[in-house]
Amino acid sequence: MAPVVGWPFGSRPAVSNPFVRRLEHGAALADADRRALSHLVRNARTVRARHVLAVEGDRVPRMLVVLAGWACRCKTLVGGRCQITDLLLPGDACHLHTGTLARTDHAVEALTPCTVAEVDPAELLALLDRSPGASRALWWSSLQTDSMLREALVNNGRRRAEVRLAHLICEVQARLSAVGLVEESATGDRFVWPLTQTDLAEVTSMTPVHANRMMKTLRETGLIVDDRRTMRVPDAAQLAAFCGFRSDYLHLTSGSAPLAA
Amino acid sequence: MAPVVGWPFGSRPAVSNPFVRRLEHGAALADADRRALSHLVRNARTVRARHVLAVEGDRVPRMLVVLAGWACRCKTLVGGRCQITDLLLPGDACHLHTGTLARTDHAVEALTPCTVAEVDPAELLALLDRSPGASRALWWSSLQTDSMLREALVNNGRRRAEVRLAHLICEVQARLSAVGLVEESATGDRFVWPLTQTDLAEVTSMTPVHANRMMKTLRETGLIVDDRRTMRVPDAAQLAAFCGFRSDYLHLTSGSAPLAA
DNA sequence: CGCCCGATTGAGAGGGTTCAAAGCGAGTGG
């Protein structure tokens, strides 16, 4: 089995828990909150790429947290066509709402080998009860998801294919950066890019063929430098300008993720 | 000023509060919950069509509940293009999360004359604290919004313009029906349809011109019968079949009985 | 009656899709 996609550039940085690190953006956490949130996801397992973590129409599964690797939520139409509604990057959670809805309206699938944790509902509720900080942080997480969905709607609906791809790349970079998974160097910012061009097409509402061509043109403009595994953005500001990306909608605290103090 | 858009067919039905009525679909409410929720939105005001209720980038306003009329959330791009991310129909709420985020990432605008209530944040928090039923209901509301956004992403991204419009009509009918605003008769189901074709285009990610043409073809197939004010769906099942609409994602209880967990 | 906004229609251009085939890299088995 291929190794879990994480940090391919030299030694792994000391990100003990991307879940907690991400939530730092959402609310001021006390040490006790951090410990509790970290404890929440202690039982992680590893799944293969393309593993289906939740099936559309199933009973709502437990809250799921991706600790390493990329996953996605997607909906499938009768024609077999598929739309990825959101990417789940390290630190992201889904189904925060165990118990409220009867059934999921979307599937959850691993795009790469993933380390995921499932959270016991009772334990989650207890934490929400006990810790206002953790509670606010999880609320924030849910609102961020909402906000990203809205931006995706604008992006896929109102921008040209080329620009759409650029915007997606900007978003992924900002989100990975928030959990310390972007390497900054003199030649630009570098991060993992495990998406298949079919995946890419399913995220951005286009055809795999067209995704391919548009990535090619992006590559030719020099705005991105990618191989099958990694993405390098020589000039993030320029790429952002090209696609009108403004990170506000991610509601991340400005700058990089605050480190545990 | 034109009258508030509500129920144009004869006498107004006894829907005291569409907000409460909608939330009945989300959680089993005790009488006390109903009274409390109803009390929450007691201070309603009326705004004109096109009134901007919240500006993108503003401080997050109070929780807003639409009691009558149609509103929307929308995002505007630099080019002036605009995308409506969700419609707010009678009973719908937005900004449930006062206080969690610093700024909104989208605007809220009245599409018709509207009756809206703003909720005092302190009062909202107190209610959430006090009433598990109301709390669950508002959670549900937020999850329903999420689910509708995902479906919109699929709809706008993966279906053809004609079908997209049909799907939107099905969704609106289901949502209006949930708050008792659809009139069923021998000639089909009838409900208000105040959307401009520009609005329609901004919801479905297409051009006003194209929205016009595609509505025309829908009309010609006989699947819908509309004038400038109202929409009639002669055969809801047929329209649903045409566009692959399944109401599951709205998470409405089939009848009026709330789902028991 | 004239104005204005929205609906409607026409014609032409182009972005994106579809269908199809070839290239390429990695893992597998002989």
Added chain:
DNA sequence: CCACTCGCTTTGAACCCTCTCAATCGGGCG
């Protein structure tokens, strides 16, 4: 160590859905 296979990438060519630009129509309102 190499042929084989499989999945993903890349490229070509034709088609068509949707957009753009414009003009006309129509109804409500002052």
